[in-house]
Amino acid sequence: MVACEMVPRERYGSGPITVVDYNPAWPALFAQEQHAVAGALGSMVIAIEHVGSTAVPGLAAKPIIDLLATVADLEQARSTMVIPLAELGYVHLADYEAWLPDQMLFRKSTQGTWTHHLHVMEPGSPRWVELVLIRDYLRGHSDAVAAYTELKRSLASSHGDDIAGYREGKAPFLRAILVRAR
Numbered sequence: 620m621v622a623c624e625m626v627p628r629e630r631y632g633s634g635p636i637t638v639v640d641y642n643p644a645w646p647a648l649f650a651q652e653q654h655a656v657a658g659a660l661g662s663m664v665i666a667i668e669h670v671g672s673t674a675v676p677g678l679a680a681k682p683i684i685d686l687l688a689t690v691a692d693l694e695q696a697r698s699t700m701v702i703p704l705a706e707l708g709y710v711h712l713a714d715y716e717a718w719l720p721d722q723m724l725f726r727k728s729t730q731g732t733w734t735h736h737l738h739v740m741e742p743g744s745p746r747w748v749e750l751v752l753i754r755d756y757l758r759g760h761s762d763a764v765a766a767y768t769e770l771k772r773s774l775a776s777s778h779g780d781d782i783a784g785y786r787e788g789k790a791p792f793l794r795a796i797l798v799r800a801r
Contacts (some may be wrong), residue, residue: 636775636785638679638768645673649684651726652735656686658709659703663696665689665742670750672771675757677769686740687750696723696739709737715719753793756800763799767792 621792630737639797657667671685672678690696700723701711716723722740726733770779774788 623730636778636782637681638771638775639682640679641675641677642682642690643676645669645680645684649673649686652684652686655707656688656704656737658702659707660688663690663699665691668751670738670754671736672767674754675764677768678757678764679771682785683733683736685736685738685750688737689741689742689746689747693723693739693741700739704737709735719746731782740795746758749793749797752800753796756796767796 620693629773631642633686646669653667653669655750657664666689668674668689669685670685670687671683673682673684690700704711704725708727710727712726720721721744722738725736725739726738738746738750747771757767770789770792
């Protein structure tokens with residue numbers, strides 16, 4: 620995973636980094652949102668997968684469901700997805716594309732708290748491969764889940780609301796997971 624410069628937090632909101640115990644309701648929350656997004660986007664989407672920490676049983680996580688929507692043509696998606704997703708409450712974070720050029724990123728919130736991230740990209744893009752490989756590796760390696768949980772809790776405690784520092788702190792661990800997964 621590539622370290623990145625974050626969009627200013629005053630633009631999109633942020634707060635203290637909160638890592639919570641795994642919630643067995645997360646898969647159902649994903650399935651509910653997957654259904655809503657698929658209904659809104661129809662044939663524009665090839666598949667929608669659950670990725671990120673909430674997709675790994677037993678892994679502590681920020682309580683934000685990450686969805687990965689795969690599209691055949693990202694440029695076409697850029698011109699057709701923003702309005703239907705806005706109707707579901709998603710905000711397109713176009714500024715993020717400066718450091719994530721092969722994807723679109725959307726966030727959804729409830730009562731001021733981010734609840735979902737929607738990553739839109741073409742299958743096989745480098746970021747798509749990373750998200751899927753990391754998820755699948757962690758699902759099969761409980762020792763890595765335990766180590767990652769400990770790291771995330773430590774970083775959340777030491778970084779407060781510095782999401783860039785938190786992400787950068789996780790990067791070496793995730794790079795090592797990618798090497799093992801490959």
